[in-house]
Amino acid sequence: MAMQVLANLLIGLLWVFFQDDWSVLTFFSGYLFGLFVIFILRRFLPTKFYLFTLHAVFRLILLFITEIIVSSIVVISIIIRPKMNIKPGIFSMETTLKGDVEVTLLALLITLTPGSVVVEISEDNKIFYIHTMDIPDLSNSVLKSKDRFENAIKKVTRS
Template identity: 55%
Template sequence: MEGSTTKGGGSMFGQLLLNILIAFLWVLLQDEDQFYFSTFFAGYLVGIGILYVMRRFFFNEFYLHRLFAVVKLLFIFIRELFYSSVVLIKQILSPKLKITPGIFTYRTELKSDVEITALALLLTLTPGSVVIEISPSNDVFYIHAMDIPESKNSVLRAMTTFEKAIMEVTR
């Protein structure tokens, strides 16, 4: 995976292990009779602070940055899913079916198979649109939308938003 290891200091997994080690050291320094999760959690938070302060000496990227990017991508997906579900419900509940289905293309900047697959799946999971095909060069998506005049712009907006969030997670 691109970007999983950093130059000059270790992987994000290594950062996590170091943070857990700091948390256990914190528990040992507290000299308590039992193991308390609250003490471990406090040590974990202290470890986050230490690693954050020391990040420029040891690590290229702070490991929680990617976790925050994943959470951000999840919230973007939930927002887009809710928005497209409302549009779909409005179409279903309208007395007359006024849709103009169609296919359009979207050119992506994503390069790796993981990034392209994630974008295709995120779009397919939102109601009213589906990725039909991806070009052999992996840079053009062929997308079927339920209602081209109404949903094309919202699908393109969602694709752009998803694409930026995926790049934050994977690069």
């Protein structure tokens, strides 16, 4: 991805040289042209076209924001209940993600989602130990959102 952005910037700079017009607007049109060139050549590049990756990143952020709002409402409704009958506990969850970046990203997202904290990750990066406030309800919702997070993360990191 980094190489593609660099190539795109280079094409934009070349465009400025060819036009001999040193303005931001010229550079921008050159950048768009470079985007078009890379889009045409995308099948011959080793990695995915980087706008697709950016799109996946954007989708991940959107998913994350909806998730954080939904689970915040759940947690707040638990907190302001007059009689708080919660069943907290630690449950284990397996993940199919591999590599430091993917596992870190998933742990970050799960920890940011209210009602669940990753307490420990096993040595082989396979099992997450997650503490939740209410085992029956929230562990199911964590498992569900985990699948969605995993798919979104895979779209970002794997080409």
